[in-house]
Amino acid sequence: MLYIIGEYLNFRDGILLWSACNGATRRVLKLLRAPNIADDQFIQCKISGCDTPVYQLKQGTIHWIDTSRKETSVFIIGTKTPEPKAVYVVLNADQGFGVIAHPSNSSPVHLHRTSSGSRACSAIAVVSAPAFVERYRYDGSPKDYFYLAENAPSYLGSRNAVIAKAFADDDVCRQLMQQAGWDIGTL
């Protein structure tokens, strides 16, 4: 299963679904599709608790070209069989994000590129589940967190919300708290 999370896709421009570049000399990030994938194969889903767009693609795989010419292109290719693992393409055109490994998946990141400008830092990543995504905010305002699970993504909320849920015995939040290495004072 393939998931695209983070930004709305544009199906009107043919193969180019999303692109970002924060300056003429900065890296161009692109998400493209092969001609063997139709619009209706992208199933738009909702994540409870936030309005971040998510698209699900049942039969597809990912290739990418990462050139030294400051261009990163991720291609979604239609396949006859579904991708055996859950793979996420994470997009962000605002301040970027970080990927935190899940205890059962120590190296989830296959590709992570940014286009860093003076006020924004767009990013694209190819991540295999399970993993956590930490979405950055402008001026150091609180980050928020997503859990990219094998079956679907979920929104965990801000750091404080994650910590609160972790203390309430939420396994996923506890794993994130442990992996992120947050320093939490205790008596």
Add this chain to the structure above:
Amino acid sequence: MSWIYSYHSHMLRHTPPAVIIAGDELELDNKDGIVWYGYHRKDCRRILIYRTPGITPDMFERYTVEGTNKPFYVVRHVKPRWTRLGDYETSVFLVPNDGSTHNHTTYLWVGRGPFTPIPCGGHKDTVKINDRTFIDRKCYQMCLATRAVWICYDEHVYEVCWDSYETFSSAVKLVGTRDEIIARALAGDKECQKILNGLNINPQQIP
């Protein structure tokens, strides 16, 4: 950024020779006969195309690629001769057909580079000239091919495909962007896969 141009010559053996010059505007009125050049300084390679006295400006038929303003010229009953002077000069001379056995169409691609010619048919001797000159971060390049060749140049894909003298005006066609070629190749298009191989583009995937 690269443009990919492809040349497909469905050549008819009985047609007299012609030269297609694509990629840049030509200066046909120069008194010294230089119709195109790519050099700025004495210490850089000079790349030149001459028309010899038998070739007059009115023999150059100018067309533009449909959908773009990319120019190309067709010169009928002409064949090329060329010389390379070490690192200093590459010259192509357009000469009248002398009725010899040479009956090919020849393709010259000129303009701002760098670009990469890729023989479509896999013939190693397709590209006779592929010279560049770099001046102040600018690059000029000339490629001379005798058979079908793709040229990766900037962001789009063009194709030259002609069957006879009557179809010369549509000899160069816009095929798509570089991204489209990659996307088609990944979706299984054999011809686009050849271009990718020729460009040494190897898309990565999840192991």
